[in-house]
Amino acid sequence: MTVSVSAATRTIRIGSRKSQLALVQTYWVQEQLQQRFPDIKFEVHTMSTQGDKILDVALAKIGDKGLFTKELEVGMLSRETDIAVHSLKDLPTQLPEGLMLGCVTEREDPADAVVFHEKNRGKQLDTLPAGAIIGTSSLRRLAQLRHHYPHLEFKDVRGNLNTRLQKLDEGQYDALILAVAGLRRLGMGDRIGQVIPSDISLHAVGQGALGIECREGDTEILDVIKALEHTPTAQRCHAERAFLRELEGGCQVPIGVNTVVESDRLTLTGMVASLDGKRLIKDTVAGAAADAEQLGIELAHKLKEQGAQEILTEIFAEINRG
Structure with missing residues (x-):
């Protein structure tokens, strides 16, 4: 694929959150773009978002309008970076003026997964004992699982994936509900004890896909990232x-x-x-x-x-x- 890129855009700066999963996803995008455009340099610039800093409050309590994206978007608008890689489920449907969703990459399995504590190995959600504690920070998962499994108890859980799994392994929870995509991208697919079928839990909007955000009207950048659409x-x-x-x-x-x-x-x-x-x-x-x-x-x-x-x-x- 041939794309005309001016000397000013010989380097394309990619904004990313600092979390392990965000970096895995961003480095994958960087690698894919570098393979397709060897004459362009792709640099990763990391930053912490509000959602990464506030870990002791339930997400629903602090709102989610740009919770994991605002700082990345400020970086693009101030031209410190040119694009930002997001888990698409974190990207609000209303974007700031001057920015657009420029590319959506091929989706990993968007389903929700159950990771069980060792003592519950071999069980499924419907065979867990009454009162078993399930960790999730998602109201979407909470509502659907309460609908189908009223015998279970639900408790909020925050932190990155490794922190959540550590809390599970310490026995604070009997099981966690996490995204199949995130576990697989981090090489933790073997921890999945059950993939929840869609008739039990419909997934989040955009779950499993990556969205690449860029400035509106930046046609040279848009032409590059569209290679991954x-x-x-x-x-x-x-x-x-x-x-x-x-x-x-x-x-x-x-x-x-x-x-x-x-x-x-x-x-x-x-x-x-x-x-x-x-x-x-x-x-x-x-x-x-x-x-x-x-x-x-x-x-x-x-x-x-x-x-x-x-x-x-x-x-x-x-x-x-x-």
Whole structure:
């Protein structure tokens, strides 16, 4: 692939969080771009985000509008960096003026996984004893699992992946709910005791995919990063993000999705649930993959007609009271 890059952009600076998973993902993007554009130098610049610094408060309590992305975005707008690599599920659906989602890479398995404490080896969620403590910081996972497994107890867990696993191994939890993608990217796929099927837990919007953010109008940079675009993944994620945006929900509300693209046809399933899991609204739309965003909007309207907005309003009120 031939791309015209001016002398000023011979070096492209990539912004990344400092967490282990973020760096693994960013170095993968750097390597892929370097292979495709050997005449361009790709530098990684790391920074800590607010979400990396506040580890003793539940995510839902501090909000998530740019919690893991704001500092990276300031870096691009001030031209300290040119692009930023994100776990797409962390990237808000409304981006700051002057920035855009320039590329979506091929998706790893977006499912949720269960990692069990050693004493529960061989068990599944439905065979854990009543009162078993499950660690998760996601309201989406919490609501769906409460709906299906009311016999289990749930407890918030924060920290990076290694910190969470250490807490599990110390016996603070009977099991943790984590993303399949993150575990596999860190070489910890062998810790997965159960991959939760989508009929039990719909995944987060964008989960398993990487999003590369850049400045709007920076066509030279955009031409470079588009080399990593995976069209079916991009279509799926654009549908999911439109669905989330139309519901005005952030990552820290119980909204889940599942998407499939087959023969240019996209099927999108979406879910909104109450925090106690007792009310769960789910529906599906399908249509041309090229109309991904419109399908997301259509599904959001279908769920609103079934009471999703009332559930979300109650959740926001409860979070604000907390």
